[in-house]
Amino acid sequence: MKNRNLIALLTMLSFVSTMWAQSFQETGKLEWVVKDREFSRSFMEAYIDTLMTIDDMAELEVQETDELRVIVGIDVEGNSSLENIYAKGRSGVLNKLAKAVLDSMDAEMIDNIQSRRYNWDYLSAVDVGGGRGDVINVFEERSNKQVRDAFWWTHRRVDISVFPRIFIRVNPNFAFAAEFGRQDLGFPAAASRTLNMGLATEVLKFYATLPASYLNLNSSSNPLEGTFGGVLKFDSPSFGGSISFQDMNFLGTTDTSNFLSPKNAVYNPASGQFYYSFTSRIGSPADQPGFVPIGSLRLQIGFTFMQFAYGQVFNESGISDGTGAYHQLDKSGALESMFGLFRVEYASDMNNRFFNKIKMAGQLNMGLDGFGGFDFTTSYTITEWLGVNLNLTYFWKPMVFTYEDPDPTLTSVLEYEWKPGFFIVPSVALYF
């Protein structure tokens, strides 16, 4: 008896829980607009004919030329059924087609409109309507492609542009690329005396690093020295990063004479970076009030490991006359080498001549030990082939290196305070 009660209780519980679960299961609706004018016209003709057959005195609120909007319900088992059809006239008024008439129409015609085997469109797309940029945004998604092209890659065949950088695409996938300095690390063009050149694709860059220098309008600043090395960079819409090394041992003893300051040379032996990124829409269209033109804003948040090595150039006799081998005397510790990364990139939407008129990027590198800098780049594209750029970089605190006097007869501990300072780099951009 007890068992029977228990079974009854379990059965009841299972029934109630099933009903409860079913009541919370979602049903769906699909809504679309019929874009096939021929199909739409034939459907409306059939509808009007059926309506006249049922009631020849009926007042006609719809026309054969009306645009049709279909709503189909989806039940919990995934079966579809026609819910409603609306006809939209030239006045913009929506008229619901009578269910009784639809039920009386040829079943094949109803099946056809429900099957969506014709040219159609999402309702949201039609309601938003409009231009090229809106096509993407009717789905409430923002492709980051434009802003990535503006800073990481390029949609042009030849792009001699922002950083300054040079991209020559040999085919749609590959480009030969050259970039002065390491803007991704917060040391662009003039702030890092390197030229990174090699192969670039939409997802990665594989560069050889060479010592080089670039124009800087502020002569009192102290850039990073450069030597030979390698860089590997990655970027995808959601995350990216880089890894690099440079080594003074690859330089000959005469190469060091090109150092800006052979007696006190700081360089970056190794770096690693990782960031997460996402892109949002920002700004307002040209016909609406607003300061920022409509475009894409990409944010990058991550961290950078960037080691700094300090050394001096002296010859075998220990004389610092600007010639000889580079001798490393100190390097930044783990804490001094860690930086928080925050980068913002903005590109206005491509106009009808396929260029982004305004591009801007700001990057903050916050060292855990207080050292850090801010980098800002802006670019204004005048016409399809010409633009102007300005890059500003400022480091707010010096980095201090401690080392034993390289003179073997002395035992004193010395300090060198490296102040990178302020960098101003204007450039011209050419596109082909």
Added chain:
Amino acid sequence: MMNTNIRKAILVTLGLIISLSSVLAQPKAPPMLDPRRFDAWTVEYEPFRLLIENAVEEYITLNDTELLPIASTDNVIAVRSKSGQRQLYQIRYGTASDGYIVIDNMEVRWVLGSTLAQTISEKETYYHLDTQEPYETKTHRPEVEYLEVETFWTHTDLQIGTDRLVYLFGKSGGLTVEWGSELFGRPYGEAGFARFGVITPIFKLGLQVPSPSIALGYRAGAETDEYLTGGIGGFGAFKYKVLYGELFFQSLEPALAEGSFIHSYDLGGLMNLSFNTTLSGIKISEKKSLFAGAMQIRLGAVIARVDHSKIVNDRVLFQNLKRTYNVATGDTTDEFKNGDAASLEESGLFFRVDYASTLIGKRFPRHEATFQVSGPSIMTKYVYNVSHTLGIPLTVLLYTKDNEWSPSAAILVGFKLRLDQN
């Protein structure tokens, strides 16, 4: 003497492989689509991919169709006509192993709707990767795809092995842990380092840290107890179409190193080009062919520098980073002096052949084999896959340079587990 013999052996093996590949390589079937007339790319931008997935599901709901829903592991390929209005011509989805479902011509617009079809056709406005898939032959492709994917990335949700662990958190990203570096000729504990990072089908990036020096087998020669010591650093690698590149650097952390005289990788780089071919094999019965499957050949160069440090009282007393260093023949002493330079002995030619036998159930090959020359390291590896889940690798290493941080040879064993979420 030994080096001359090894050199001869390599040359003979190379000759054999090249002639075998030309004999056994299958003639390519005509292309499925003409690349001069069509552009093809994979839709990598996740929101757009989801919109296509939704549209296909809706179409299946509304119609009695043979189309299947798009699986999360499928590639979604869009094809656009190069002529006329540059409209979307096809959508293909699936994998090379399971084949592709094709939605084309008018049906593309029926499935996607006007705006979505137009949006997908404008590949210049979103993240995509160009693909050769619709242009290539269908025959025997699964083995090639297996080698292409498994040598860098994986299709398995969780892969745990003695060489690497990969955990995928989606179709396009995952976490990776690697022990040693097979491509640098030092698998498992032979490299002295382990790697932790993120991985995508195209690149991986992360941190490099010291790892325990454990021999997963037998080491032969005079320096059987000597290992390279790992340091703290970073690594990055990519595989983009036929090109592979890798860089790493590390610096010695005295607190994590054992002993006074330390040999440690300082930096390394690798670049190679790959070539895939299918093998029809030698027919031994009606249904079986010997050596049928696919082969991948890679050729390039490897550069790796080993520096020598003396550690006193947990501090690096000196570290030698100059480039021109050679250990005298027969010199096996641990001691070196300040001024001795780092070694580039680990650098040289990179050559690798990977073979995978015919896939069982379109999922895994029973046999996998590798022959690799990476600088002074010659590696032969065989993997017997007991099932899709379990594989047993056996590695034989031979080092052609006598130095203080390498054994003469080693035989190493491991395991590989592949687990998929249900």
